[in-house]
Amino acid sequence: MLTHPTLDLLHSLGLHGMAKGFKDLDAQSEARSLEHAEWLALLLEHEKTLRQQKRFESRARAAKLRHAACVEDVDYRAIRGLDRALFLKLAAGDWIRARHNLLVTGPTGVGKSWLACALGNKACRDDFSVAYHRVPRLFAALALGRADGRYTRMLRAIARLDLLILDDWGPEPLDADQRRDLLEIVEDRYEARSIIVTSQLPVDRWYEIIGNPTIADAILDRLVHNAYRFELKGESLRKQKQSAQDNRSLDLPSPRRHHEIDPCERRHGWPASDRNTRPASNWNAWPASSESAGCGIEPRKVRYRRGTCRHRFVNLTPQ
Secondary structure, eight states: OOOHHHHHHHHHTTOHHHHHHHHHHHTOGGGGGSOHHHHHHHHHHHHHHHHHHHHHHHHHHHHTOSSOOOGGGOOSSSSSOOOHHHHHHHHTTHHHHTTOEEEEEOSTTSSHHHHHHHHHHHHHHTTOOEEEEEHHHHHHHHHHHHHHTOHHHHHHHHHTOSEEEEEEEOSSOOOHHHHHHHHHHHHHHTTTSEEEEEESSOGGGHHHHHOOHHHHHHHHHHHHTTEEEEEOOSSOHHHHHHHHHHHHHHHSOOOOOGGGSOHHHHHHSSOHHHHHTSOGGGGGGSOOOHHHHSSSEEEEEOOOOTTSOOEEEEEOSOO
């Protein structure tokens, strides 16, 4: 049976996953014993898997996550106050479907942005639309959009996202335009979409950052009351990682340059200082080098001054 017309037809219909599955199954002799319904089920499974992978790649590119993080790589052994049970619950994604928020606070270096990106990556895999923004750059982009007429369109695009990650919130106070921008974003997403906010400051100090008490009440009331919280603490993981790398580097011997290796060691593999410590009676016990093993050259004892090579090579290859 000719399979090329079938493959061309599947590709023309955009069923590239089924075409790949058809080619793989046709190459397997065991698959010929399957019934038609089983063949069709396997082909549909190939098509579904390929489409899910392409959709995830597209969502991950659009999200522009800062870190290539995933929830399977989270280090729960680090002492930073991370609730493992709560994090695994959030990794399931039900909080996004319930339109709840997540607030992650703690000192610098404890992994706030990394954890947020890990949850964003899992949301992309669960077919949610995600976007990552550092708060200062987002406000700068909105200010530019206000000047060139893209402001309303940008707010609509942000409101359509299933999950919005706002990283590095604070510590500088907001001006009047930034307060209004944040209020618009939170208002559009209240009980409609989810937000992750990371900050070095605790939540009770966010009123100081917003500045205006009335707008601060409006923003935090919509943001905090249905939010999960991670209050991390501890030493910076960057410092711990760097310290571990420094300790490993101290244990390794420093590499020697070519000119620092004496010619005897380069030729025979044994430094001349080692040969000088051996008695002359043991010279024949020295191992032959790989250079002299199979080339017709063997070592011969010759007395030399201390610190020089006591090997001479005699060519035994027939001329």
